[in-house]
Each structure stands twice: as structure tokens, then as C-alpha cells.
Amino acid sequence: MQTHEINNRFIEHFRNTGHTVVPSASLILDDPNLLFVNAGMVQFKPYFLGEVPAPYPRATSIQKCVRTADIDEVGKTTRHNTFFQMAGNFSFGDYFKEGAIEHAWQLITASQDSGGYGLEPDRIWVTVYNNDDEAARLWNKVAGLPAERIQRRGMDDNFWSMNVPGPCGPSSEIYYDRGPAYGQEGGPLVDESRYIEIWNLVFMQDQRGESTGPGKSDFSVLGPLPAQNIDTGMGVERVACLLQGVENVYETDLVRPVINMAEELSGRRYGADPNDDVRFRVIADHARTGVLLVSDGVTPSNETRGYVLRRLLRRIVRSTRLLGVHEPVLGEFAQVVRDAMAPSYPELTTEFERIDSVMRNEEEAFLATLSAGSKIFDMAATETRRAGSTQLPGSKAFQLHDTYGFPIDLTLEMAAEQGLSVDEQGFRDLMSEQRRRAKEDARARKTAHADTSTYRSLLDEHGTTEFIGYTDLQAQSRVLGLLVNGAPVPAAGEGSEVELILDRTPFYAEGGGQIADTGRLVGPGVELEVTDVQRAVPGLFAHRARVVAGEVGVDTKLEAGVDVDRRRAIARSHSATHLVHAAVRSAYGKRAAQAGSLNSPGRMRFDFTAPSAVSAPVMSGVEEEVNEYLQNDVEVQAYNTTMDRAMELGAVALFGEKYGDQVRVVDMGDYSRELCGGTHVGSIAQLGVVKLVSDSSVGSGVHRVEALVGMDAMRYISKEHMLVNQLTEQFKVRAEDLPDRIEGMVTRLRNAEKELQQLRVAQVLQSAGELAGRSVDVNGVSLVAEQVPDGVDGNSLRALTGEVRGRFASRPCVVALFSADPESSKVSFVVAVNRDAQDRGLAAGKLVPSFAEHVGGRGGGKADMAQGGGSEPAGITAAVGALRRELEQVVAHG
Template sequence: MQWTGLNELREKFLSFFESKQHTRLPSFPLVPIDDNSLLLINSGMAPMKKWFLGQATPPNKRVTTCQKCIRTPDIERVGKTSRHGTYFEMMGNFSFGDYFKVEATKWAWEFVTEVLELPVDKLWVTIYLDDDEAFDIWTKQVGVSPDRIVRLGKEDNFWEIGTGPCGPCSEIYYDRGPENSCGKPDCAVGCDCDRYVEFWNLVFSQFDNDGNGNYTKLEHPNIDTGMGLERLACIMQGVDNLFEVDTVQNIMKHIMEIAGVKYHESEKTDVSLRVITDHIRSTTFMICDGVIPSNEGRGYVLRRLLRRAARHGRLLGIQENFLYKVVDTVIQENKTAYPELVERQDYIKKVVQVEEERFSKTIDQGMELLNHILDELSASEVENARLSGEQAFKLYDTFGFPVDLTKEIIEERGVDFEEDRFLELMNEQRERARNARADLDSVGWSDDVLAGIDEFGFDFLGYETLETPAGVQTLVKNGEIVDSIEEGDEAIILLDKTPFYAESGGQIGDAGSIESDIGVFEVFDCKKSATGHYMHIGRMKTGVVQKGDKVKAIVNMARRKAIMRNHTAVHLLQAALRRVLGDHVHQAGSLVEPDRLRFDFSHFSAVTPEELRKVEFLVNEKILEAIDVSTREMSIDEAKKSGAMALFSEKYGDVVRVVGVDDYSVELCGGTHIQNTAQIGLFKIISESSVAAGIRRIEATTGFGVLGLLDEANSTIQQAADAMKLGDPHELVHKAAALTAQLKEKDRELEQMNEKLADTKLDGLMESAMDIDGIKLAGTVFTGTKPEMLRKIGDRIKENRPDMVALLCSFYEGKPSLMMVCGKDAIKQGMHAGKLIKEVSAIAGGSGGGRPDSAMGGIPKDFPPKQLFEKLPEIIRSMKK
């Protein structure tokens, strides 16, 4: 057994199974494709569920992969132990109804003993308790000694998740020697100590579980194996845990260099080093696959990992932002297997840096508040004092503190918190958000219905034509498959061929009609089911349609052409943004409709008006150049060599469709496009805004949409000109400027008049002041005086009457404002304007505060100020020294 690097181990495994006629597939993205059941890919087989379930056809019945995985249930334990991590790679070989137990076990043993040269006397095999078939194969055909095989129960060696395919397992263990044993007399294979390490699990998926404990043999059993790459590297490199594996240790060394610390010198330091090392690996790969920090879903997982790593950097004494620097080392150690990391390196670093900066701005305030709360709890000497749910929620909601971080910090101080109340507040917030974005999907049930229909092929002809004869394959009404639909029925029609584009890649589905001699079905939308069927969703306008009918499928031509113009414009827009803003711009989402387009992209500040003008000009320049738009099919490797851009989280097949506008824009895209850029007509940006941290959104329109904008603008201009009684709208700017100047002059004159009136009123105010034990008290109400003017009046009072306390009230545009001032002699006698205004405002149910000499407050507009003046003398007496 020779020391072998992690990257070399990965290649050895994949090459070995390629030699056994397996198709090597690249790792699927961490973001699941067409699978809402998972937040992030967490196992080697997870991206291939449809192949195992027979819902889709794999590229080969034999497949091998090394899959990137994220598992987050044990985030809090990462760092505290050397076993736990959130990111790992799972190597596997898979058979979809091809080979079974004999080949799986033979090849596994061949790989570990002949390729890796692991000593046989260090290897153990486990099988399911009553899987005699596996025992015979291991002993009689593979040649493993019977005394090296251990039978374990269902909990350890039978794989199943609810209903569906399941079966017994066989695992291969490595004995690390008695020095790693827990020392118990019964320590053996299956013990949870560090001696026996399970590193390869072979799942024999041979039964179908109906959920009631009934197991039926599958006609075509499958093989699903999983071997943790880091765990295998630990064995091959003779190290105790994943943090000492070569590629992972190199990342940790970079962190140690930045922090000026060493590993294995302090347990506290070791915890922080492990947290940062693991989390920066996870976050680098997540961002590369299109995840961005947010407060929901996988974006929250990313934010949580980044912020936990950043905090542990501070615990190591690192004050500046540093995680983005470590990204370079993560990419350097993994670029051989994942070249996309290099392609997106600048983008990944920028996302990490922006999130670090954002966290740095909030963590100090949050930490200050949290420490203050904890100090108060400690000082209270209350037994079992706890952080309240409201306090924890405020830290999360106001300061961006993940609750896990709060829990970790208070745990260090020996404090618990009201988690139930916190979760209650979180659920209330989620409910509000859910109500705000409620999606009334009327065909959500269709996938379950269509999963049960017979498989049939169909042709999509929408790239070549907008009208075609077709046959009706299936009809669905009210969630059930039916033989016919009648006038007024809302339904779904499946055809054997269709020109209708089904919603995909941000482009909405086509609308139109399905017509026969005896009926017309109005198509409102077209969507894909989970099984890949094109669902024509609509209502029976007239007549009847029956299963098997010959019909004509007709796409709404004007609507489709408008969509095509907008889709090609999206491609031109992305290319223009990359030229104006930089190569870090990548698509984060899009929506292509007939009347507008929406494009979300990675960028870390608002796009300036000048930048928007440049982008708009570049797009229109390409439109006016009348460039032919090409669409070609080619292999994914050819497409990448051609420089075609792809979506982060999209999974592409071996053959892809590439849409090009010369070399200006080349993208992988399955949408529909115009044939020449001139057909777009014109392009106009409507708005630019933020939709999430590091994600901007541009909305725009093309063709007739631009004409609509021009008509709307002209109408607005004409209405404004008419309102100003102008014969020529071109005079509007000059007239508006003149009116603005006149209004400013009027405001100035009015201000001067108000000052004179205030001075007059002020003289009377001084004379009518009452004496409260040596303090002069005055109060008055102004009407139509701005709050700023109250401040000027208050300043004059303080200058002329240092012994005075004055309460001034102003009603401006119907809203009351209070001003309290105290002269310097009054302050010496214990007066404080801020405290006075607070008490006075409270009488009316208002609020206020400020400095000792000057303070502002507010009260309800229907409360009479006279009542405040009446209460003020007793408040002053209570405050006087």
C-alpha cells in the first residue's frame, strides 16, 4: 500500500470503472436539477434518482461518478470533532438493471486489493444478516475468507427510504489496528470507535417496498455503491481524519499562515481551524454551482457557513476579511477535477468577499448587543437565566446573526435560550413571506397523474414550425385521465408531436390552439411534467376532443415572435453587461415573456445610469448590424471549447444546442430565437434594481414593446403640456424650470414672513412667561411653521433667556411637532429638554427625546396641546434640583 494523494485516488477509481465499460460522468451540480425534495445534493446517487426509478434513461446502464456532496445536519459539530465535515466527495459505480452482486463485489475487491494494494489482512466485509447469496459470492467467487465476513442487522446493512427500491448492503472495512481501539472487550467490526473504518458501501437494490413491510423482487435489480473519497484518502495516507488529508491540509496551512497559528497546539485554535477549513471548501463549491448568500433555503446554508467561518477567523485573531484569499487555495487543490472552479474564480472570490464585508459591518453591533444581554443575565444572578426568543430573533432579523451562531456563542457562556419562542417568531415571518409570494399552481397534481400513464415518445417541432398535425395521446381533467373533454372543460392535452414550446430556461410556454373538425381547445400555457411530457394547458372553447383524435396544433405566431425577440435580446444583454461591467457577470435567472424580458445577474453594486446607457447602446448596435443568429447542435465538449456560456446550476446532456450571434454572444440554450438581430427592432431598458445580495435585475423590452413605451412617454408629455397650457410640448422643460424657480422664490418669501411673525410672537412669549420656582416657563402654538423654523426660534430663546424653559408646538401640513428648549441657567437647575419632552409627549401617547438644551417630539394630530402646557409646571417642579 503506497501513500496516494486525494486527486490521484479519484482518478484511479474513475479510470478503473471506465475499464469495466462504465461511462464516466462529471459531478452533478450541488443544486439539484428538477428535484425539489433536496436542498443540496447529499449523496452520490441523489442526482440519479430518475434513472434508478425508471423515470428517465441513463446514458449507459453502467455509470461511474465522483459526486460533490453537502450535508448540513451536523454543522454545529464541525470543528468540535475531527470527524465531521459539511463538504465531501462520494465516489460510486452504478448499474441500472445491468450487472448485479457478483460483478459489484468482484470489482470492489479487485480495486481495493490490486489497484490500491490494501493488505487483505486489514480488510473486513459485512453483509446483511440473512443475505446468504452475498456470503456465497464473497467467499466462493471473490475468495474472501469466511472468517473475515461479519453479518449485521437491518439498521447497518439494509438500505431503504420509505417506499420504492431497496435492498441489503455489503460494506468493506479497514482495520486501523488495536492502538485505535476503544478498548472494550467486544470491540469488533461495527463498533463506533476509530479502529474499524467503513469506507465502501455496496447497495444491492433488489426489492420494491410498498411501505407496509411487503418486499417484492425487482425484475431489473440495481447497484448503487458509495465510497467517501476523503475517508479513503485517510486510509491511504495513514492519517487520522479528513483535516490531515493532503489537499485539505494545504487549505488549513494557508489559514494558519494568515492567522499566525499552528495546528495541534491548542484545542480552541484547532476547532476554529477545522471550522474555517471545512466551511471554505463547502462555500467555494456551492458558489461555483450558482448558490448565492440569502436568508432562505440553500442561500441561507451558504450564508450560515460563511459567517460561521468568518467568526472563527476573529477568534483566531484575524481582523481583516480573509476568506476570499483562501478560496485561491481551495481552487488550486481541486482544479484538476473541477476546472469550472478556475473559470469562475474571480466570481467566487467576489461573492465571498462581499459577504465577509457585509458580515463585518453587522457582527460588531450584533456582538455588542449579545454581550450586553449576556452580561445583564450574568449580573441578574437569576438561576437558569435564558436568552429570550425575542432577543435571539432580533439578533437574526436586525443584525443578520444566524441563530446557530447565537447558540454557539451563548453555549460558550453557559447560557440557554427560548428556542421554541424563536422558532415561533421565525414561522410567523415565513408565513408572512409565504403569503406574499403564494403561487396558485393549478396543475401541481399533474405529475402524479402522468407518472402512471404508458410511456410514449413525442416530437417537439417548435424550432422549425408553429403549426403541425398531431394525434391526441392523453387527456387530463380535474386531476384524472379521461377519454374526452367538452366545451367549457379546463384540461391538459398531451400530443404525439407539438410545435408548442414548454416553459423552460426562463422562457414562458407558448399559447395558441389545438383544433379538429369538431372542436377547438384554447391553449393558455405549455409546461413540462416531471416525466418530460409536454402539457398543453387550457380550456375547451367549442365542441369536443377525444383521445386518439387527429388535430392541428397551432402556436400563436405574434406572441411567439415577441418571445423570440426578447429571448435573443437576453443573450445580447448578458454579453453587453459582461463587456461593460466585467466577466464576473453571470446569469442568475431570467424571464422571457411576450411584452418584456427580465434578466438577473451577479454584480455587487447598482449599475450606474452611464453604464446602463452603454449597455443599451451595445445591444442596439448589434441589432442594427443585422447579424444572423445561428443555432447548432454539438457535443458538450465542443460547446465548451467554442467558449459557449452555460448556466451554473444547469445539467447538460452529451449533445447541446448552442445559440450564437457571431462571436459576440455564444450560449448553451434550448429556447427559441429570431433568425437575425434586426428582427428585434429596438431594445430599451425599463428598470435596474437589486433582488438579493450580489444579484441585480434589469427589466427591458423590444420591438412593439419599445413602441408602447414611446407612446406612453409621449402621452405623458402631452398631458403635462396641456396641464401647463402649453401649445408646444417642447417648451415643457423651460416652463417646468421657470415654475420651479417661482415656487422657490415664493417659499423664500413665505419663510421670511414666517420669521417675522415668529419674532413678533416670540416677543409676546417672553413677556407672558410664568415663574416656576425661579425658572421661566413659556409655551405657544404655531400654525404653518415648518419643524426647522421651530429650531431657529428655540435657538433665539436660549440665546436671549438662559433661565427659560419653552415648549413650542407647530402644525405643518396637518402634522404636529413639539420642540422643547432649556436655557443654560435652567439646565443648571436640573432641567433637561430631552427628559421633559419625553414625559410631555407621553401624556398624549407620543414620544420624543434629545439633548439637555434642545429636544423634539411628536404627538397625535387630534390631541390638544393646551393639555400639555397645563401639565408642564408640575413636571418641571419634580425635576428641579
């Protein structure tokens, strides 16, 4: 049974039992605790936490998931994967344990002819929580499982929570016995290789408290939940292994095609060599994950999600190179993933041109980085040997990993090739420190779930904050909650930094690329300055403020006032972003998808996925198109509608955003229509002017445009005009003639520099005879090895070396010249060997390694000439001596 059929049967089974079918959420939901969606229940988390009411009593989904904690282990085993699909059914206060068990049992044991999976009931085992007698009884009642196939486990295995205060409860896991060939008898308690887990049913029935220790089970259970919920997750890939009769996920129908392509490209076979098998599995796993991440709007970068994607793609490239493939490969693998996965995720087809472009651009960038990183590695290896060690420091391995994206296995392989080991423990310590800092940063984020228990209590007690900021910039508000350093307090005095939860607010909370409003809160004898506003939990606004005067307390009534001029400037920027987005799509098509934005007073930043090189003339046309449209004085309209209706109207939805059934659409005539929760101008004429001031690439396949709006744009244009006037005055030409005049001046300067360079070369070459005259005899070979005056550039040094070699027409010679740059402390060297010396076994390229390490460098070349550089001018004398010793040895043995 193909994987798509497994998914279809799951969805149809639960659709027929009254479940609402919910599409998979994006892999990059706005959850500060998660880098990527890693479980089927993530998109339903607000319903389980009680932050918002569930729109349906029961639901089902096939959720795409990514877990990245074990990236370095992927490929080494057949168990580790980064991408997987989780099929789930969910009940929000509807059915409970019996219903969950019935639904699961019916699907997995019903015959395939009747729409089930047809698994043999006698080979199914389950585990339940230690004291969950009810679940054990129901498995016997509903499924007829005998007691010996119902095993019990403790909290670490069969009790679930979100690791923060909130819903929790026992779970029951379903296992399938693959038979004696896979291990020992005795159920999952004895052998989980033979008994493979396929489904986990979580019974949310309790409320957990704060953690009491570092362990997974170190928390107290406070009591029953007001409503009992169900959260289940079936591993689609694991079920596919069983139904397709294969050993592991890498042999299933959606993964094996990638390995087949890798076999075709490399000429090697999966299963023939254990080392190659690791590389095949890395390619297969990471290719799927990479394509799905790019599809959901992630682009390679050096930060957070983009950094993970970059690591995955680079590991693919490195693995294929180790398989002997040196041509570009990411595009080939992307096509295979698209063809395999598109039946379940059709967006892979519609967005493929963009996906393919991003992946190919990243591969091109990595190949350049690989070259640069290899040089850094070679220098580190040289330094290690010079220090008398055979172990590369962990700090160097970490630098290669953190700066150049080298996986540790790449560094280990390169080190082994040079006879070195790597301080892996030192590397791991630095990685652990980096993860620790990352976790601290995550905890310090503005709305981390670990710190939201107080907010959720306020939400439960008072309901949501009413946002009136679309229409009003002032409001009478009441303080519902007051926090200092995350802890609730009854009051706070002058100078205090506080967070206020208000019953209603005109302040816009940061989101959708728009920064938060600022302003003031004023009441009887008290005044506060609002510096930031965040959504603490869905529906609840946290106002960060400083008490300027007096004392504020819970229930204090305040006049909330937004900084009007600042809000209007931000609104102009946000509206300008929509227009620039429309113009970019007009120029480059739908492939130019928004990849981020920032709207601040008078200035906007817009990132988009660039399908190819972005040309200056096209971006100039974007600016002209936007400003031409501004002349129409089109009214900006915002309205709420259903998601389906918005899509029918052609509204643009952004990658990575989660939308509900009801969405807010912002129209600017027929030119721009986007889903957006931000604030905007009433008419586009209020923007005045939009001036693009920056246009650059900010990552693989991502382009950034920055623009000024309104008076900020006018001031910029005025300054540019003044600058042009100054130049026309200085050059005594009209403004339109400035480019030609400046180009002419630059051309003359370049010509003058070339003439000076030619004079310098001629001057240097005059010393060739003198240098040749100072040659020394080394067993019948003339050696010229000297440092020439500082500042001789590489081209001149090469020309001089060749000229000196030419002075030895009938005698074997080796010429090695060194030049140091006093400003940069860099060393350049060139080695030349004539034909007579080559006949005696000498080759320029082979001589370089004998001395290059003394100048802290490396180099190479052919038999007649080689060159390179280093970073230690003080080592030139030692390098000359080393070269002479090498020459003596080679000639003597030759």
C-alpha cells in the first residue's frame, strides 16, 4: 500500500466518523518554543491550552513534521529522520478513551477491502500507564486484547505533557509484532526493534503543575481538567514500512526514489558499502526535509530556521561529493522529492520553480564556501602539526561548523585524510554552550510558553483584550493584570518597568512585520510610557511600560493614547510594503514570494524570494510603478471574510502564517490584495512618495529592498538633489552629463594605475639578472630562493620569477621568490622550475608543501610553476632553508 493511500484511508476513516479534516499546518508556525512543527497536535495547541475555543468538537489531520535534535545522527542508523508525517485524530471535550481506542482499532485491523490497513489483530500489543486500569480494561473490551499483550509503563514512557503547566495525562501506545526474525519475544517491554510502535493515544485528563526537577516526570498532577481531550499521533512512515513489507523508512515508496537517484548519479549501490549507505541515507532524509522547508518559506541563512536548512542542504552536497559526484545535485533531488510527495502536498508542484531556485543557489554558494572553508581547515591543520600535535582543537572544528557550515563529520573526514584526529569533546562542549545560549535566548523571547501561565490565568478570568486600534487611537481602559519581571504584583510605583494587561486597547501589538505602537497611559495621579506591546498569548495584549509618575495598580482606570504621528508613519510604511510586494510580483511573477518584512516609522524593509538575479533596472521599474499607482488616490479597504472567499478573490497569503477560517483582507484597489492584520492608511495618496534606497541580496535566493516613505522619502530625495548640485558645480557640467564625466575620470585613473603598474613591473624585472647571479648550486641544480622587496604584487612576482628562470637556458634551475606585504602581513610566493630541472624529478607544485607551512600558508600548481600565500612573513628565512633541504633530498634520490 502506497503512502498516499495510507494517508487517504486515515483521513476518510475519521471523516466518516464525524471529524473535521484540517489541512497540515506550515512547518514554521509562530510558536516561540518550536523551531519547526514537530508533532500533529501543535496547530491545535491553543485549543488544548484553553487560549481560544475549538471551532469543532473533533478533528483529523496529516501533519508534516520536522525534528532536528539528531541531525548529526541521521544516516548512521535507519531510525533517525528529520522529516516525517504524523496522522492524528483529536477530540476537544467530545469522545474520550473508549472512542479513541475504538477509532484506532477499527482502522488498523479492518480489512484493506473495507478501507482499513488489514494488520493482524493477534500481532498487536499495547502499553498503558501504570495505574490506568480504565485504558487496560477498554483494550480488552473494545479490541479483545488479552492481559499479556497489555503492558504497563511509568511516566517517562506513558504519561504526556507539554513540559509546562497545562494539560497532561496518561497515554497508550500501539505496537506491532514484526516476528521472531526481528528480536526477542515478550512485547515492547523486552524488544522495541521487534515490536514497533505505530500509534500513540494521549488521554488529556489532568492539569500539571510546575516542574519540580530536571526529569521528564518531575512535576505534580494538580487534578482533573474541566474537559477531557484526545490527541493521537500515528507514524505514517512506520505504518508504511509494515504495509510495504520493507525494513525501514529509507526503503518506503516516498524515500527510496531519492536513494535511486543518488545511485544513478554516483554509479554506486545502496547496501554495498556501510559508509556509502550512511551517505545515501543522509541524502534521502535531508532532501525531503529541505524541499518541504523551502516550500513553507524557509530560506538558507546563518540564523535559526535558515541555519538548519543550510546545514541540511550542505550535508547533502558533501555526501554526494563523498560518493564521487562533483556536479550540482540539489536540483535533481528536489525533482524526485516533488514527484514523490506532490500527491499529498500539491504546493510542491505549484511552487517548484521557487524551491528549485533556492536550492540551486544554495548549492552554488556552498561550493564557494567549501573552497574557502577548506583553506581555513588546511591552515588549522598546519598550525596543529607545527605545534607538535596530531589533534585538531575543538575550537577550530566549531569555527568550521559555526562559520562555514561544515558538519562535524566533514571536519573529521578531512582531518583523517591528513592523519589528524579532532578534539570531539571540545567541539561538543562548545556546541552545548551554544545550545545553552540559544535556550536562554528562547526563554527570553517575548512570549515563551514557559512563562505564560500567569497570562493564561488572566485570560481564563477576564477573557481577551479588545483591540480597537483599527479605528481608534485613544481608549478608556482598565488594568486587568500587572506584572513585574514576569510575576504578578498588585501595584508598581514610579520608575518601575511593568507589563500591563488591559481590558481594551488601541495599541497595535507587534506582528506581521509591523512593529508595536508606543504611547502613554494616563490616570489619576499616574502616568506611564508604553515602549512595546506583544501578544502574550493569543487574544491577550501585554503592554510593556515604564511608570513615569505616581503608582499604577490592578483595576486602575487609564486613558490609553497611541503616539499618533508614529502610528501614521508606520501605517504608511506597511501600506507601501503591500504595494512594493505587488510590483515585485508584477515584475517577477508568483515565484517572488514575500520572505519577511519590517514596517517602522517612515521606513520599510521587504524580503522576497528571487527566482534569478535581480537587476537594478527592474527594481527601478518597481519604484516607478508604485509611485505611478500612488497618483490614483485609491481608497484602502480592510474587511473580514472566510479563507475560502479570500482565496477566490485572489488574496495573497504569506508563507509560514497560520490563518483561521475567518481572515482579514486589505485591498488597495485591484492592484494589491493581501491577508493582513496590520494597520494601514485610509488612502494610498497619504503615502506621498516611496523611494527605494537599498537593494541587495541577503541570503541564498532571497533579495531585500528597503524604502523610505512620505516625508522621510522627501528628505532623502532632497539630500540626493543637493549632492547632485554640488557635483555639477564641482565638475562644471549639467546633471545629466555627470555619469559620463565621472566615468571618464575613473577611466583615466585606471589607465594611470595601469601605467604605474607597468613601470613597477619593468623596474622589478630589471633585478632578474642580479637575482640569477646570486644562485647557489645544489647538487648540480641552480637554486634562487630569496625575498624580494616588500610590496611586489602577485602578478609582478610571477613575471619576475619567470624572468629569472629564463636566465638559466642550459642548466637545471629552481627559482622561488617571496614577497611580504607590510600592511596586511601577508606573504606571496612563486616557484618556477625549468625543463632541465623537471627532467631530474623536480616539480614546482610538489616543492611547495615542503616550505609553505613555515609562512603559515599553502599553495600549489603545475610542474613548471606554482604559487601560493601565507600569513607569517617572519617565516620566509625558514621557508628558504626548508626548500633547500627538500631540493637536496629530491636531487640526491633522483
